Amino acid sequence: xxxxxxxxxxxxxxxxxxxxxxxxxxxxxxxxxxxxxxxxxxxxxxxxxxxxxxxxxxxxxxxxxxxxxxxxxxxxxxxxxxxxxxxxxxxxxxxxxxxxxxxxxxxxxxxxxxxxxxxxxxxxxxxxxxxxxxxxxxxxxxxxxxxxxxxxxxxxxxxxxxxxxxxxxxxxxxxxxxxxxxxxxxxxxxxxxxxxxxxxxxxxxxxxxxxxxxxxxxxxxxxxxxxxxxxxxxxxxxxxxxxxxxxxxxxxxxxxxxxxxxxxxxxxxxxxxxxxxxxxxxxxxxxxxxxxxxxxxxxxxxxxxxxxxxxxxxxxxxxxxxxxxxxxxxxxxxxxxxxxxxxxxxxxxxxxxxxxxxxxxxxxxxxxxxxxxxxxxxxxxxxxxxxxxxxxxxxxxxxxxxxxxxxxxxxx
Amino acid sequence: xxxxxxxxxxxxxxxxxxxxxxxxxxxxxxxxxxxxxxxxxxxxxxxxxxxxxxxxxxxxxxxxxxxxxxxxxxxxxxxxxxxxxxxx
Numbered sequence: 001x002x003x004x005x006x007x008x009x010x011x012x013x014x015x016x017x018x019x020x021x022x023x024x025x026x027x028x029x030x031x032x033x034x035x036x037x038x039x040x041x042x043x044x045x046x047x048x049x050x051x052x053x054x055x056x057x058x059x060x061x062x063x064x065x066x067x068x069x070x071x072x073x074x075x076x077x078x079x080x081x082x083x084x085x086x087x088x089x090x091x092x093x094x095x096x097x098x099x100x101x102x103x104x105x106x107x108x109x110x111x112x113x114x115x116x117x118x119x120x121x122x123x124x125x126x127x128x129x130x131x132x133x134x135x136x137x138x139x140x141x142x143x144x145x146x147x148x149x150x151x152x153x154x155x156x157x158x159x160x161x162x163x164x165x166x167x168x169x170x171x172x173x174x175x176x177x178x179x180x181x182x183x184x185x186x187x188x189x190x191x192x193x194x195x196x197x198x199x200x201x202x203x204x205x206x207x208x209x210x211x212x213x214x215x216x217x218x219x220x221x222x223x224x225x226x227x228x229x230x231x232x233x234x235x236x237x238x239x240x241x242x243x244x245x246x247x248x249x250x251x252x253x254x255x256x257x258x259x260x261x262x263x264x265x266x267x268x269x270x271x272x273x274x275x276x277x278x279x280x281x282x283x284x285x286x287x288x289x290x291x292x293x294x295x296x297x298x299x300x301x302x303x304x305x306x307x308x309x310x311x312x313x314x315x316x317x318x319x320x321x322x323x324x325x326x327x328x329x330x331x332x333x334x335x336x337x338x339x340x341x342x343x344x345x346x347x348x349x350x351x352x353x354x355x356x357x358x359x360x361x362x363x364x365x366x367x368x369x370x371x372x373x374x375x376x377x378x379x380x381x382x383x384x385x386x387x388x389x390x391x392x393x394x395x396x397x398x399x400x401x402x403x404x405x406x407x408x409x410x411x412x
Numbered sequence: 413x414x415x416x417x418x419x420x421x422x423x424x425x426x427x428x429x430x431x432x433x434x435x436x437x438x439x440x441x442x443x444x445x446x447x448x449x450x451x452x453x454x455x456x457x458x459x460x461x462x463x464x465x466x467x468x469x470x471x472x473x474x475x476x477x478x479x480x481x482x483x484x485x486x487x488x489x490x491x492x493x494x495x496x497x498x499x500x
Contacts, residue, residue, distance in 0.1 A: 073451055076431040136466065138429070139459035 011262035011410060013182035014252050017096025017245035018260065018352045019088035021197060023059030023238050023339040026087070028095065031349075032356050035364040036385055040338045042221045042236060047201045055215045057224050058201050059238025059340035077140040078153060079118025081199035081239075085150040086157065088243040089193055093158070096245040097257060098191065100158040109162035109189045110155045111180050112243075113173030113196030114147040115343035115399075116205060121145055123204035154193055162189045167196075170399030171306070172268065174241065174347030175407045179266030181246035190251045195348035197241035209237050212400055214310055222368060225341075227307035227334050228314050228380060230373040235309040238336075241345015242352040258412070260355035264392065265293025265408030272402075282320040282404045286394070289406035290324075295392060297325045300408070302363050302388070304350045304395045307334040308341075311373070317396070318376045327377035330394075331386065337367040347397035351407060354393040358411035362387045417468060417491040419443070422484060425463045430456050443485045454478055460487070470494045 020027060023041025024034035034041065041059045050056040066075060066083035069090065075083070093100065100108060122145040128136045143149060148166040155164050163184060167173045174196050181192035200209065209215060216234030218224040225236040252259060267288035269281035290297065303325070306317055321332060335353050336346055357363055363386045370382055395407045419439035426432040430452070436442065442450050447457060461477035464470055470491055472481075481487035 071431075071433050072427075073431040073433045073436070076429065077455075135462065139455050139462065143455065 011264055012249050013185045013246050013263040014249045014259035014412070015244050015261055015263070015355055016247050016252050016257045016259045017092040017094070017098065018355065019091030019095060019243045020349065020352060021061055021064065021084040021088045022240035022242065022342070022345065022349055023061055026061065026064060027091065028356070031352070035335050035338060035353055036362070038338065038365060038367050040221065040367060041238070042225070042338070042340055045201060048203055050206070053206055053210070054217045055206060055210055055236070056219060057221050057236050059236065059240070059338070059342065060201060061240045077144055079121035079144050079149065079199070081118055081197060082144070082150045082153050084199055084240060085112065085197045085243065086154060088197060088241070089154050092193070092243040092245045096247070098245065100160060103191060105159045105161040107162055107188070107190040108158070108160035109184055109191070110151045110160050110164045110193040111167065111177050111184070112151045112154070112194070113167045113169065113177045113344035113348060114150060115168065115170045115173065115198045116200040116208070117147045118145040118149055119200040119205040120202040123202050126204070150197070160193065169403040169405070170401060171341055171343055171346045172397040172399035172403035172405040173344045174349070174351060175266070175395060175397045175405035176268055177348070178244065178246060178263055178351060178407055179268065179405070182263040182266060185246065185248040190248045192246045193243060194246050195242045195244040195351070196344035197239070197243070197348070198343035198345050199239040200343065201237065201239050206237065214308070216309065225309050225337060226368050226370050227305070227309040227337065228318065228372055228376055228378065229368070229370045232309050232311050232314055232373070236340035238340030238342045239345070240339070240349070241342050242348040244348065244352060261358055261409045261411050263407065264410035265289040265291070265295065266406070267292055268403070268405040270402050271404065280316055282317065282396070282398065283323050285404045285406045286320060286324050286396070289394070289408050293392070293408040293410070295408065297329070300325070300330055300392050300394045301390045302354070302357065302393050303330050303332045304354050304393065305332050305334050306396045306398045307336060308398065313398070314373070314376070318378055322377050328379040330379065331363050331381050331388065332378045333363055333381040334366040335364045347395065347405065350395050350397065351409065354395050354409050358390045358393055358409065361390055363390070417488060417495060419484065419488050422488055425460060425467070429463045430459055438484045444483050446482050447484070457481060464491055468495070470498065
């Protein structure tokens with residue numbers, strides 16, 4: 001079991017721009033309005049006919065037309081996941097008021113999270129391989145499928161030649177990119193495109209995800225994904241996510257950039273293997289993130305939970321939260337009940353939603369007719385958004401395989 | 413297999429398989445411009461060669477794809493040369 005954290009309590013990394021492409025909508029405003037009104041993006045999969053699949057529901061991005069964001073020349077060499085990511089990045093940069101051409105190319109970096117890469121693109125090419133032979137596999141498969149494809153295309157598009165990379169920690173990755181972005185701003189990078197998206201709603205993608213046996217097969221969109229519920233049966237997949245522009249606080253101030261908040265604290269860890277007598281790591285990760293932020297549990301105003309929707313996972317998360325904050329000690333909410341778990345996009349979107357919540361001073365509600373399982377002593381915000389003075393938000397994320405991350409965001 | 417490979421054929425392949433921006437006139441103002449100058453890298457040229465081979469039966473080596481077809485016009489000319497050679 002390992003826990004690591006940042007080293008300074010000075011807020012030196014700020015989020016200056018956010019771009020959202022998610023089941024809740026395309027654009028920051030659309031997303032926030034959907035979150036506030038509890039408008040769900042979960043429905044029957046329409047990307048392909050899911051009739052013969054055990055899971056037929058997912059969070060899908062409504063009305064995304066790649067052509068509106070990516071030129072005809074570039075479109076064929078990317079998966080839809082990269083198309084969506086480019087749209088989100090362009091929006092985030094515009095939101096930040098940044099023109100990359102005004103900055104030194106080596107002072108800008110791109111670090112995105114990705115859980116599945118260009119799944120649909122890869123599926124099409126693999127189909128060609130099996131049905132038509134190797135010479136019919138397209139050359140672009142070599143650059144469209146792998147996890148860093150989005151980072152690469154964004155880097156090329158905006159001329160960002162600083163320390164780029166991709167983080168593949170499943171649902172935890174989004175927070176890890178924000179922690180890493182802060183690390184980069186401490187070592188000379190002025191601007192980092194962080195966060196991430198995933199878009200794996202194709203036959204191959206769904207089959208791969210279903211293999212972990214954690215997806216809910218309940219066929220009612222209102223009841224399939226009910227984290228912390230007495231009948232929690234798993235989660236639903238979704239596509240999309242968020243891109244966040246993280247800047248060195250001093251240089252952001254120098255250019256007159258406004259910001260939503262700062263990365264005040266961050267920690268990550270890895271669970272011991274199943275069956276180990278050692279405890280799982282989330283509790284220590286939360287403690288480490290708070291310590292990194294120089295805060296006590298009482299300073300946290302809201303927790304955006306990871307919310308697996310699997311009873312054992314929910315129990316573990318409730319235990320970690322109540323051990324740190326006390327029974328019903330802090331409001332907890334799960335806006336991803338409107339989208340499903342978005343893999344690399346999930347924690348990224350949660351961080352974006354947390355910043356919006358702090359900007360507007362309102363905690364969005366968790367969707368769905370959730371009845372807390374016995375013994376779950378958490379103050380889950382349900383039914384309606386809750387207005388509250390919000391200064392610090394804690395975002396939690398866990399990824400399949402034992403990844404765990406916690407991020408403390410401080411309102412600007 | 414003999415037959416003409418036209419600029420229209422090239423444009424059609426670029427549009428459907430490689431990627432082409434609206435309003436970019438490959439056969440017109442860009443006919444003699446280097447592919448690399450108009451945004452196409454070696455990967456695009458390899459894909460172009462693969463598509464030409466599939467649709468027209470012309471074999472184009474990787475070296476030829478990168479060295480003999482540097483502009484749209486060169487590409488059309490090279491393919492027609494190969495069609496003539498292979499028809500003999």
